[in-house]
Amino acid sequence: MPELPEVETVVRSLRPAIVGRRIVNAEFGTSRVMRGMPPDTSDILRGQQILAVERYGKFIAIRLSAGCLVVHLGMTGKLLLDSETTKWTHAVLTLDQGSVLYDDPRQFGRIEYGPDIPARVAGLGPEPLEVTVADFGNRLKERRSPIKAVLLNQAVVRGVGNIYADEALFRAGVRPKKLAASLKKDAVARLHAAMQEVLREAIDSRGSSVSNYVDADGQKGSFQNAHRVYQRTGEPCVTCGTAICKIIVAQRSTHYCPTCQR
Template sequence: MPELPEVETVARSIAPLVGRRILAAEFRCLRVLRGGDPDRMAARIQGRRIAAVKRYGKFILLSLQGGGYLLIHLGMTGRLLLGGPSGKHTHAVLTLDRGVLLYDDSRQFGCLEFSEEFPERVAKLGPEPLEVPYRDFASALRRRKTRIKALLLNQAFVRGIGNIYADEALFRAGIHPLAMASRLRGERPRRLFDAIVAVLTEAIAAGGSSISDYVDAQGRKGFFQLSHRVYQRTGEPCVTCHTPIHRVLVSQRSSHFCPKCQKR
């Protein structure tokens, strides 16, 4: 699933659409729509200009002039593409006064949702990991009696982090994914905070991680997957100590870690 760096990269790649008018909208798949008839949803956004494009966690929000928001979640295999021919997995087509924006999703786990008010799903998200002050982050850690990996995946705690970047940040911080968040002491909370910021910043600069379907709106792949130190490297040697990378389930999600470098 695209996480914060991938979604940020996509949002930046469609930022040139700000100011363009939506001349026509076609929604072809009810499964990826939330709360609306496709014709009614199209009628509500046609004729409006895109006023802003912004990422919130793993969501992309298009703010429209005159009010209204188009919320997009890429799910597992969703893509926003500028131009190009539509295909069998193209489920939405926005024809603009200059160009076309396509939503393509082979597994149909993503979603598009229009609302006149700021989306409640976004309002309920936790803070941005690249914006939250360290003091607030550390204070929230102390109050959470749960496994640190599960907590990082909780979008109400901090938004945008998924399996890839939780694993990579925990490795850099030297923290086991099964460690209890409330028991992190000393420099460990600070190391984790700094690792999260560093990993996300580096991944954004690399255009994200292209592991399967992910590309930006121009069809370009990211290359941060070349810098993964533990994610999906089960059995391979740790880049630091050469111990084989282990895998464990945390909240039904695979977690990859070095048993020597990462302590509970």
């Protein structure tokens, strides 16, 4: 699933191409990706101007002159510029210059239209790149769940997923099953710094292309080449040489070093 760095990269590649453009035509399929979409959305969108493209955690908000399109890429969703349609294309916006389409083979993504950002999206936790260490610590001390599960909880911080939770925990030296509420102040500070560091590095590398992820121009990211634990089961730790272990936490595959993480 595309996480914060991948979604941020998509937003940055979309923004210069579509902001300021007008929607000439809008075509939507009938798959579950469009669940809840008003039947007259195509007519409503026609003629509207795209004012901004923003990210809210893993959500993409395309703000229009009247209303807002909100996109979640799910597991395999892609927003692509000036691309040919496929059998997995669920939406096409034809603009006064160019086009943008949504492809999603597994159909776990979602596109919706409304007057503004839905409350359930606007009400998510703070951005992990903006949250202070004090606020982060306060949010953790309320949670008696494994720290990996807490990092995945979008009400705590929004946008962190499986890849970057594993990578941040490794850099912070914290075991994924350790209870969040039990973390000492220094461990919270290390994790806060590691989380922000790994997210910034991943954004600079245009995300991790571990599956079919590409940006809006169809370009892959490269941060997968810098993963220290994620999907490296059995390989030597880059720090100590111990074999990387794989366990399940919060129903998600979780990778860690049993020597470096305590």
